[in-house]
Amino acid sequence: MADFDLGTGRDDVQLRFREDEQASIAAVTVDSFLDQTDAEAVRIEPGDDARDLLPHLARLRLVEVNFPSYTDGRGYSAARLLREHGYTGELRAVGDVLVDQLRYMRRCGFDAFAPERPLDEADAAAALERYDHVYQAAADEAVPIWNLRHG
Amino acid sequence: MYKYDHYDQAMVDARVEEFRDQARRRLEGKLTEDQFKPLRLQNGLYLQLHAYMLRVAIPYGTLSSMQMHALADIADKYDRGYGHFTTRQNIQYNWIKLEDAADILADLAKVEMHAIQTSGNCIRNISSDQYAGAAADEVVDPRPYAELLRQWSTFHPEFAYLPRKFKIAVIASEKDRAAMRLHDIGINIVKNDAGELGASFYVGGGMGRTPMIAPLIRDFVPLNQMVTYAEACLRVYNRHGRRDNKYKARIKILVHEMGAEEYARQVEEEFAHLLDQGVEPPFAELERIRSFFQPPEFGTGLTEKADRSDPDFALWIDRNCSPHKAPGYVSAAISLKPVGGIPGDATAAQMHLMAELAKGYSFDECRVTHAQNIILPHVEIGRLHELWTKLDEAGLGTANLDNIGDIIACPGLDYCSLANARSIPVSQKISERFASNGKGELLGELKLKISGCINACGHHHAGHIGILGVDRKGTENYQLLLGGSEAEDVSLAKITGPGFNEDGIVDAIETVADLYLERREDGERFLDTYRRLGMDPFKEALYG
Numbered sequence: 001m002a003d004f005d006l007g008t009g010r011d012d013v014q015l016r017f018r019e020d021e022q023a024s025i026a027a028v029t030v031d032s033f034l035d036q037t038d039a040e041a042v043r044i045e046p047g048d049d050a051r052d053l054l055p056h057l058a059r060l061r062l063v064e065v066n067f068p069s070y071t072d073g074r075g076y077s078a079a080r081l082l083r084e085h086g087y088t089g090e091l092r093a094v095g096d097v098l099v100d101q102l103r104y105m106r107r108c109g110f111d112a113f114a115p116e117r118p119l120d121e122a123d124a125a126a127a128l129e130r131y132d133h134v135y136q137a138a139a140d141e142a143v144p145i146w147n148l149r150h151g
Numbered sequence: 152m153y154k155y156d157h158y159d160q161a162m163v164d165a166r167v168e169e170f171r172d173q174a175r176r177r178l179e180g181k182l183t184e185d186q187f188k189p190l191r192l193q194n195g196l197y198l199q200l201h202a203y204m205l206r207v208a209i210p211y212g213t214l215s216s217m218q219m220h221a222l223a224d225i226a227d228k229y230d231r232g233y234g235h236f237t238t239r240q241n242i243q244y245n246w247i248k249l250e251d252a253a254d255i256l257a258d259l260a261k262v263e264m265h266a267i268q269t270s271g272n273c274i275r276n277i278s279s280d281q282y283a284g285a286a287a288d289e290v291v292d293p294r295p296y297a298e299l300l301r302q303w304s305t306f307h308p309e310f311a312y313l314p315r316k317f318k319i320a321v322i323a324s325e326k327d328r329a330a331m332r333l334h335d336i337g338i339n340i341v342k343n344d345a346g347e348l349g350a351s352f353y354v355g356g357g358m359g360r361t362p363m364i365a366p367l368i369r370d371f372v373p374l375n376q377m378v379t380y381a382e383a384c385l386r387v388y389n390r391h392g393r394r395d396n397k398y399k400a401r402i403k404i405l406v407h408e409m410g411a412e413e414y415a416r417q418v419e420e421e422f423a424h425l426l427d428q429g430v431e432p433p434f435a436e437l438e439r440i441r442s443f444f445q446p447p448e449f450g451t452g453l454t455e456k457a458d459r460s461d462p463d464f465a466l467w468i469d470r471n472c473s474p475h476k477a478p479g480y481v482s483a484a485i486s487l488k489p490v491g492g493i494p495g496d497a498t499a500a501q502m503h504l505m506a507e508l509a510k511g512y513s514f515d516e517c518r519v520t521h522a523q524n525i526i527l528p529h530v531e532i533g534r535l536h537e538l539w540t541k542l543d544e545a546g547l548g549t550a551n552l553d554n555i556g557d558i559i560a561c562p563g564l565d566y567c568s569l570a571n572a573r574s575i576p577v578s579q580k581i582s583e584r585f586a587s588n589g590k591g592e593l594l595g596e597l598k599l600k601i602s603g604c605i606n607a608c609g610h611h612h613a614g615h616i617g618i619l620g621v622d623r624k625g626t627e628n629y630q631l632l633l634g635g636s637e638a639e640d641v642s643l644a645k646i647t648g649p650g651f652n653e654d655g656i657v658d659a660i661e662t663v664a665d666l667y668l669e670r671r672e673d674g675e676r677f678l679d680t681y682r683r684l685g686m687d688p689f690k691e692a693l694y695g
Contacts (some may be wrong), residue, residue, distance in 0.1 A: 017611055025583060046394075051392075062601060070312070071189060071272070071312055072312065073309075073310070073311065073312025073313060073314075073389060073395060074389060075388055076308065076309045076310075076311075076312065076389070077309055077389045077390045077392075077402050080309055084424070084425075084428050086440075095188070098186055099176075100173065100186075100190055101311075101312075102184075103308070104306075104308035104309075105308075107308035108309055116238070120181060123172075123176065123181065125174065127169075128182075130165055130168070130169050131161075131162065131165050131169075131306070132161060133158055133162065134306070134431065135162070135163065135302045135303060135305050135306060135307075136302070136303050136307055136310075136378075137306075137428070137429055137430045138308050138309065144432070145158045145159075145162075145302070146433060146436040147301065147432075147433060148158065148433040149156070149158070149435075149436060149439065150433045150435040150439075
């Protein structure tokens with residue numbers, strides 16, 4: 001299949017934690033992305049290997065990571081890998097994105113959310129603010145407790 | 152013992168409020184049962200046959216007397232006056248109401264406890280050697296490393312939705328008392344030739360439907376890279392573990408299908424990358440944690456001999472006490488396997504008593520073992536008789552550690568919705584049979600383990616004798632296995648042949664036990680005789 005809009009546009013993004021203008025470009029599949037030299041947006045499915053994108057991070061402006069089911073946690077590793085390798089563009093979680101997974105997703109580097117079903121915004125805000133601290137390092141700026149302990 | 156600081160306390164307190172909020176949203180219909188399920192599981196709440204079960208984490212099996220008292224109070228207040236200690240060194244309450252769950256978590260948080268990640272497809276509570284800090288044979292106390300991993304794995308954002316559950320054990324001795332190589336990751340803290348401490352990583356062990364002994368993936372990870380290496384192991388699993396079939400989703404299948412060498416290669420690659428990502432804790436944190444596990448102030452000049460004039464007491468010492476690193480002390484086991492009892496169950500009154508005895512006789516500390524007993528780790532030999540007398544009066548003085556009466560059994564069809572057969576009544580019958588015929592003591596070390604279905608929660612693959620309950624055309628049938636071990640001589644048991652009915656399995660066990668008594672050579676345990684003779688003579692005796 002060639003590149004086509006998979007259905008997520010700017011209107012579908014419910015939560016966004018970036019200052020820059022939201023990219024309104026269509027994301028293509030990983031295979032399709034790798035086949036062309038000018039695509040700027042890609043969509044990762046759980047079975048895709050995010051490492052295939054590493055040589056091309058510089059031209060990427062939007063990466064969507066699809067969660068067909070919230071219980072499939074591969075997208076968390078994909079997101080963190082991309083951030084660890086220097087991707088700074090928009091990282092958008094799409095699909096079965098729920099309130100109680102938002103915080104872990106933020107910690108793994110997601111900065112935009114386009115849930116299939118809109119989230120209750122008060123619940124989402126509460127879930128994101130629930131914990132003051134974290135135990136371990138991830139792809140966010142949070143300083144782990146063990147670093148705070150030893151200044 | 153490890154003590155929470157304000158950070159640890161804030162984490163468990165926030166968790167209680169988070170769960171309260173999730174339960175509220177479930178009741179308001181904002182969360183479907185499917186959406187709520189992993190959330191409650193990661194808070195230890197599991198739906199059984201008759202009610203919710205709550206599994207409380209007991210990190211590396213260590214409890215203070217205050218915590219044991221609190222567990223007893225929960226049994227009284229929210230359950231039916233008892234609790235069940237598990238093969239993962241945790242405690243389960245079998246009769247919990249969903250609407251009480253948040254309050255129980257709040258009670259736990261007051262004594263620095265929780266139920267975080269005790270179920271669900273995440274990194275579970277870390278288990279360890281029940282004699283940690285006491286065993287004469289240990290290299291170091293393994294618990295600081297387990298505590299470091301507890302913190303690392305708690306609310307780990309990348310590994311909360313793994314293909315399947317993930318269990319880690321940490322030991323630090325050549326003797327394996329934690330079934331280390333039957334874990335998803337088994338870590339042995341070792342000393343290298345230069346005298347430095349490091350971690351040997353065994354990855355891909357497990358029981359369940361497809362039992363596997365974990366291969367060694369790396370023999371020595373320096374302590375200041377241990378968390379990073381664990382992170383690499385988990386990431387390879389999270390990315391590549393199978394998700395198409397629940398029964399093939401554990402890491403053991405990945406390691407097996409990929410090959411241990413290829414898995415290790417991928418971990419090394421990920422590890423090399425992660426070393427630059429700053430995931431390792433500062434080494435000072437390990438030192439801070441270690442400071443909580445300093446040995447207590449042992450007395451000196453204590454007697455090293457107990458008065459053995461009471462034969463029942465002498466037997467209890469021989470069976471239930473283990474050598475201690477400090478002269479004049481032993482570790483004493485409280486058997487939760489009274490003859491005909493339910494393995495691992497303790498009443499609230501017994502828990503209160505064990506808490507008091509831990510305070511009075513063992514520097515305020517006790518341990519849960521994977522064999523579902525309780526250890527008082529540091530007891531003066533000179534005070535053992537006094538201790539034993541108090542235990543015996545409360546029905547806690549059974550002298551059968553690692554004997555045929557010390558059975559590991561899963562909850563089975565009496566509680567569990569997955570089970571095909573009952574485990575508890577079978578274990579009761581076996582325990583009664585070998586107590587009444589007097590052979591139990593004669594047989595010496597003989598580890599018997601019973602599972603009520605192929606998921607193997609009762610560790611039947613690792614029993615010197617294992618029993619697997621199956622459903623055969625609508626009736627309970629019990630398969631017999633021989634030759635397993637969860638210890639340093641780890642092996643997987645083999646099925647003898649056709650299964651037996653409930654009474655038949657008890658007879659069958661007596662048959663194999665008799666054969667052992669007849670054929671054993673000097674000093675051999677049942678397992679040694681089986682290994683020397685092989686399966687054939689046992690089959691012959693069973694099936695003729």
